Amino acid sequence: MSEVVEAELGHLEHHEEEANDRTLFGFWVYLMTDLLMFSVLFACYAVLHGNINGGESGRQLFEMPLALAETLILLTSSFTCGIGMFMARQGKKTQTLFWFAITFILGLAFLTFEVREFAKFIGEGHSLHGSAFLSSFFVLVGTHGLHITSGLLWMGTTMAYTVRRGLTTHIVRKLSLLSLFWHFLDIVWIFIFTIVYLGAVAWPS
Amino acid sequence: MAELKPEHGTLQAYITGFVLSLIFTLIPYYLVVHHTFSGRALLITILGFGVLQMLVQLLFFLHIGRRPRPTWQIHFLNATVGAILVVVGGSIVITTNLHHNMMPTEQALKLVNDEGIYQVNGEKTGACQGQYPNHQIIIKDGVATPSFISAKQCDTLTYITQDGRPNDIVFTQDAKTASYAGVASYSVRKGQNQTITLSELGTYQFHDSAQPATAGSFTVSN
């Protein structure tokens, strides 16, 4: 390759790398704002979880094995997402798609369990306007569920673009943002699991 | 976060992180579900494991630790954690304090009846309604007469002093300083009597904190 073209490519690569760096940093800061939003929901849950308005408390409502199952599913999906990212950085398109597909399925399973849990509560008459406890439970866990849903939508879209365009630098960047998002959702879930589900049994209101 | 050339190390990191996270999930789960212990200690333990798992995932899934370190990201994460502690911790502290002071009337009355508190800071809480007999203790020349009173719950007791100097009446129970019905001491002066409602059962001793010889006791029964 001629010197000029090499210099051009080097210049472009540097440009790309800087943009990549900035995008990841910017997305990280966005994740921090998302964590702060969740902190408000956690604060409300901490303050209001004892206000059961004569209804049932978390201890009576929550099923521990279900919560554990959801936690393990999400944890595994975070792991498979990491593997998928590992493959993407190596440029292995099929492997990447495979591992993200597993992540997608696990995420979908998590959502299904959660929706069924919600439906069960609502069916038994414990809906989100029954008490402050129920409101804060549904909104905290529901917001996490909405984030998971967005993540799945994002995953599906990115996988579709990957199939069409291959693993371009642009797509790999999008995937690293997505995996960052997904890992953070699992970290938030750790605290939901600990404070909401385990907390209901460990620290009855 | 700069790109790393793919290594076995990274794959290793994911697997290690996954296994550790599994462990840090299962331990608190079993601790809680099998009611090994309870209370504040348990809450702190499971929170501790949660924080541990978060660190594991930050280290092994998000590669925070590996070089080149993403210093700015770490700063932002630390700052965010600090802010979260302020938001959540501050809210809990403030609202607990507010609830304690601003408790709605129904809840307060329920507490009053459950714990037999009939007056707070000299103000009647609304219980012990009705007319009840009154007892009097007169302090003269540093001597309280009568030195012992036997009363029924909800009776009233009036301290009257005919001495020039004011008396500061404090209570003890079994030689330990106690407060009576939520009040630690009463000030009695000539012309200014103090009446208390004998809402709490038990035997109490009282004395003037400046002049312990001025003393007596009373028993409240139902």
Next chain:
Amino acid sequence: MSVKELLIGKLNWEALPHEWFTIGGTGFFFVIAIIIAVYLTRTKRWTWLWKEWLTSVDPKRIGIMYFIAGGLMLLRGGLDAIMIWLQQALGSSNMHGVLGAQHGYLTSDHFQQIFTAHGNIMVFFVAMAFVFGLINYIVPLQIGARDLAFPFLNSLGFWLYIGGVVMVNMFFLFGGQYAATGWLAIAPLSGREFSPGVGVDYWIWSLQISGIGSTIGAINFIITILKMRAKGMKLSMMPLFTWGSLFSMLMAVTVFPLLTATLFLMFFDRQLGTHFFTTTAGGDPMMYTNLIWMWGHPEVYILMLPAFGVFSEVVSTFSRKRVSSYTSNVLGMAGVSALALSVWLHHFFTMGASADVNAFFGVMTMIIAIPTAVLFFTWIATLKGGRIRFETPMLWFLGFVAIFTIGGLSGLILAIPPADFQLHNSLFLVAHFHSNVIGGVLFGIFAGINYWFPKIAGIKLNERIGRQAFWCWIIGYCLSFIPMYVLGIMGATRRLDHYDASTGWQPLFIMMLIGGIVIAIGTALQLAQILASVIQRKRLYDTTGDPWGGRTLEWSVPSAPQSYNFTTIPEVSSRDQFWKMKQEGLPEPAYEDIHIPHNTAAGIYISLFAFLAGFGFVWDIIWLIVVSLVGILVVFIRRAYNENSEYTLTAAEVRSREATRKEKIAAQRKEALAAADEEELSLWGLIKLVLAYGLDVVRKRKWRTW
């Protein structure tokens, strides 16, 4: 659900304007819109507007659009203020009410909506807009960058702000009522039980949409400042306005998510019947106050820190000295920012926390005065020994010193819980925060605009009228707000639409109204200042790019910089790099290829959908909500996966543009020379000119050919 409800939700004929102020307001907006539309059509400028401005991702363009929008909203918020002053002046007498009001001329409910709107508009849609406009324009120039880190998100953030602006004015057309709860809509008054109409819903969504825009903007600014500084510019070499902006945006990124979450919770309470802040079923209204002030207090520092930065720049330039104790100045700003998240309870000392909790927050509030004082001392130290020039920016700084100090001192009084128990929610409080916001934020913005106007528009501002505007503002402020302190101490409660005539306070309220009118005159003079400057532009051309003898990099580029800011990014080796360059010789111009982001309409479309979704939430129009949310997703995804968002300006093109610019500057210099002997236009001179032009138009029927 009936078909009508499915189609248009809660909308009905009564929602359309049918009261004097809704008809007036809607009519006014329509007239303005029609005038603009006619003008654009006649001058065939629709495409130009779309291409050059609306879809632009150039932070300089976006900055100017923020100024224009913020300026218009300042007029709207100011009108609200005059209405409040008038009501209180009339309502504090025995006079019987007019226009259907019991006292004064506004009904209680209407009055409550006006002061709510006034607060919201001034904080969210004026102050934030001006701050974001300044940062957008000036920070990239100061740090030697061509653009922000995320140009598309910059445009998106601006358009979300506009979405909020439209939403906060939408009630004129549909619904006829705004929130009547005070600017922060405290629960449970703002809950569905006590505010059943659509007013609070408009409140929620205007703040929510623009709040998300602010969060996005804050992230953008932070990454830009941390990652896009010119080579060699360490953090310790950054200009102080950039530092102020950085701290402000760090606070913003921390607390705006809290606002977003709290607004959602309030929305859920109203829409879904949850019990976060209700008085029944275990809800806790005090939690709302707690959360909203966790955002609300840092917000005022978010507005203030960039103003502090402006003052640092202005004091230095107009004392012809570099800032004394740069480090102390930065540490002062850092101290304020760090402590900002530790004082919020001082807004609700009287809500019932016990003495030790109140004492803690009272002490923390007082401690914040210390880093603020440090800042003042660095400015005073800069003034000392300098050769001070009393041009308008310096006047605004001096006015700030006087007024902000009064505000700060009254804040220290309020920080003492027992004193606050007397003064909370009195007019003393209102005077305190207006002193800080007007004296601090607004004067800072005015100083910044006067200081950087030559850079932005290429012409200096008329000094004469500028000075007159300043004096009107200061005198108006004193007439308005000093009596307010007095009234507060005498026991006047805030937010009342009338005060009993027996208090004898009416003369003071009339004085405040006069003060308000003087401020309005001051604002008119500021507009006149701009007009006079444009008329006399030949005399006022800034042909050097450095009209004040500046020290920082923004003065190293020609005024009204090219879209790419710099032909090559300068290398920086010290603070006040431009000053150093002027001493050691300016570098030779060099040319290189420049990557410029394409314009995009995606920001406009996403905001349009966001607005429509918010409108759907307000009126329960479910299909509109769904369609709009889907629309947001689709536009966003398409934009995110668009890999062709930049084009390249070759070095040759840059060279030719610079050459053209040089010719233009040379021509301007000639014109400036010819106009140098013109006397600076006075206010009376301007009025005469405008009248003469108007008469000319009428006599010669010129409108036919417009």
